[in-house]
Amino acid sequence: xxxxxxxxxxxxxxxxxxxxxxxxxxxxxxxxxxxxxxxxxxxxxxxxxxxxxxxxxxxxxxxxxxxxxxxxxxxxxxxxxxxxxxxxxxxxxxxxxxxxxxxxxxxxxxxxxxxxxxxxxxxxx
Numbered sequence: 001x002x003x004x005x006x007x008x009x010x011x012x013x014x015x016x017x018x019x020x021x022x023x024x025x026x027x028x029x030x031x032x033x034x035x036x037x038x039x040x041x042x043x044x045x046x047x048x049x050x051x052x053x054x055x056x057x058x059x060x061x062x063x064x065x066x067x068x069x070x071x072x073x074x075x076x077x078x079x080x081x082x083x084x085x086x087x088x089x090x091x092x093x094x095x096x097x098x099x100x101x102x103x104x105x106x107x108x109x110x111x112x113x114x115x116x117x118x119x120x121x122x123x124x125x
């Protein structure tokens with residue numbers, strides 16, 4: 001089965017990175033992640049990322065560059081994760097899906113329990 005494309009925003013501000021805690025009722029609930037979501041049919045990765053971040057966080061972002069691509073598969077999911085470096089263009093963050101958020105220094109990422117896949121990307125940023 002072909003993996004599902006998923007996009008994630010590495011949102012950076014003043015050497016801090018936005019991480020969000022997954023909804024407790026979702027798969028891997030309460031783990032931390034970089035926000036994003038599934039790419040819909042006929043959507044580019046960038047279009048999906050703009051849409052997902054607006055839906056989840058109520059902000060518009062600037063997408064600067066693709067940082068990495070990771071594959072993750074377990075008994076529940078088979079995904080290809082596409083990570084993009086982003087900044088917030090406008091809006092005020094409102095958590096529409098997540099339990100909590102934090103602006104974390106990358107030296108402190110080890111204090112957060114990341115979802116599988118996102119934990120690997122922390123060494124690349």
